[in-house]
Amino acid sequence: MSSVMEKEGVSLEELKKKMAEFAKERDWDQFHSPRNLLLALVGEVGELSEIFQWKGEVPRGLPDWKDEEKQHLGEELSDVLLYLVRLSDICGVDLGKAALRKLELNAIKYPVKLCKGSSKKHTQFDGDKSNVNGDSAAAAVDQGHQQ
Ligand SMILES: Nc1ccn([C@H]2C[C@H](O)[C@@H](COP(=O)(O)OP(=O)(O)OP(=O)(O)O)O2)c(=O)n1
The missing domain is CATH 1.10.287.1080 (MazG-like)
Known part of the structure; x- marks a missing residue:
């Protein structure tokens, strides 16, 4: 023990x-x-x-x-x-893999330039909404993994 x-x-x-x-x-x-x-x-x-x-x-x-x-x-x-x-x-x-992928998704949904110092949900950001769409973030992460 x-x-x-x-x-x-x-x-x-x-x-x-x-x-x-x-x-x-x-x-x-x-x-x-x-x-x-x-x-x-x-x-x-x-x-x-x-x-x-x-x-x-x-x-x-x-x-x-x-x-x-x-x-x-x-x-x-x-x-x-x-x-x-x-x-x-x-x-x-595979929890480890899923968590790493989720971290990448989070980073896309919450770009530093939009959310630094703010606790707002990504849906409440002003500005470029294309950065914070969950589906497009997932596609970007998964494409990156295939390359
Ligand atoms: N069918 C079970 C029962 C228990 N455990 C394991 C996983 C948990 O780490 C722990 C949970 O045990 P208890 O249900 O006795 O809960 P606690 O340890 O919290 O005790 P208590 O509820 O008395 O505070 O034991 C398990 O894997 N499968």
Whole structure:
């Protein structure tokens, strides 16, 4: 166990394999259907939200939180991540690739020159709307990948 906890970095692929092993050893594949995993994920997002509930805004880095509170936060964040990784796997989606593609789409939808310092949604930008059309952004990203 200590070797796992001392590890510096972890990949989505590793988490995917560990979740698959975890489920297989327990004969839980039967329960890990897309819908069940989605509901479990949403439940864990609820548990994560409870940690922040009624606290008001909290400063970045959570400097005033006790170690136990931060550890609990790490556990709930992990539950969300693990169910998300498992849901993606069971749905046949390569989450790492999908996330990288989405980052590229986001960069096209939110060009620095239009949105720097603004939290507006891309549909609210003035100016060149051709830059912020989701379909054309997707086509541009996918064409780039084919070249
Ligand atoms: N059928 C299941 C049940 C659990 N888990 C794994 C994924 C989560 O990381 C964690 C969730 O376990 P619990 O449902 O016991 O939830 P918590 O860990 O949040 O515990 P509690 O609800 O008691 O706070 O266990 C899983 O993969 N498949």
